[in-house]
Amino acid sequence: xxxxxxxxxxxxxxxxxxxxxxxxxxxxxxxxxxxxxxxxxxxxxxxxxxxxxxxxxxxxxxxxxxxxxxxxxxxxxxxxxxxxxxxxxxxxxxxxxxxxxxxxxxxxxxxxxxxxxxxxxxxxxxxxxxxxxxxxxxxxxxxxxxxxxxxxxxxxxxxxxxxxxxxxxxxxxxxxxxxxxxxxxxxxxxxxxxxxxxxxxxxxxxxxxxxxxxxxxxxxxxxxxxxxxxxxxxxxxxxxxx
Numbered sequence: 001x002x003x004x005x006x007x008x009x010x011x012x013x014x015x016x017x018x019x020x021x022x023x024x025x026x027x028x029x030x031x032x033x034x035x036x037x038x039x040x041x042x043x044x045x046x047x048x049x050x051x052x053x054x055x056x057x058x059x060x061x062x063x064x065x066x067x068x069x070x071x072x073x074x075x076x077x078x079x080x081x082x083x084x085x086x087x088x089x090x091x092x093x094x095x096x097x098x099x100x101x102x103x104x105x106x107x108x109x110x111x112x113x114x115x116x117x118x119x120x121x122x123x124x125x126x127x128x129x130x131x132x133x134x135x136x137x138x139x140x141x142x143x144x145x146x147x148x149x150x151x152x153x154x155x156x157x158x159x160x161x162x163x164x165x166x167x168x169x170x171x172x173x174x175x176x177x178x179x180x181x182x183x184x185x186x187x188x189x190x191x192x193x194x195x196x197x198x199x200x201x202x203x204x205x206x207x208x209x210x211x212x213x214x215x216x217x218x219x220x221x222x223x224x225x226x227x228x229x230x231x232x233x234x235x236x237x238x239x240x241x242x
């Protein structure tokens with residue numbers, strides 16, 4: 001797997017990701033780039049210095065910023081790891097469940113906002129959904145290196161298991177209770193549906209309820225990552241500013 005861009009590579013290094021090599025562009029560089037090179041060298045990571053056009057040719061995103069790290073495939077967590085992280089922090093579990101998110105830029109943005117807002121982990125189904133790819137990692141701006149992400153066979157099965165462990169599960173979409181008036185404290189999982197179809201019928205039926213972001217504009221839907229950001233922030237606000 002390729003990890004591209006200065007921020008993404010630096011965060012991956014700091015999180016302990018192992019690389020077979022890091023390709024870096026020859027030439028004059030600014031302080032931020034030179035600091036990254038110093039960090040890589042301090043970790044004993046093999047550097048391959050190449051011409052700038054080689055980095056451009058190897059880049060999948062075309063925004064490598066002069067550095068591409070070649071890492072092992074992304075290592076997914078288990079749902080139990082997410083619950084354990086919450087326990088270690090002495091916090092109620094705060095989980096995101098993604099139901100069919102297919103756009104890698106949405107996925108990456110969701111990981112980024114989740115990490116910023118204290119989400120303990122993300123769960124998604126391995127079928128008909130975006131996986132953690134180079135584009136996802138790049139879009140997350142390094143957050144993927146700090147977020148536990150569990151890829152499961154069936155999210156409905158995981159929802160049932162979470163409920164048995166006293167985690168309240170809410171789907172975020174139209175037609176539910178005003179999210180601002182909902183109680184999002186305590187053990188919580190928020191389900192975000194797919195870009196085109198929202199939460200699937202069976203998944204919604206398994207949830208404890210539906211919460212809705214109030215809107216007053218003429219457009220009655222939000223981009224999945226934007227909706228996630230608003231929902232997660234409201235939960236963060238309730239859980240931290242009582």
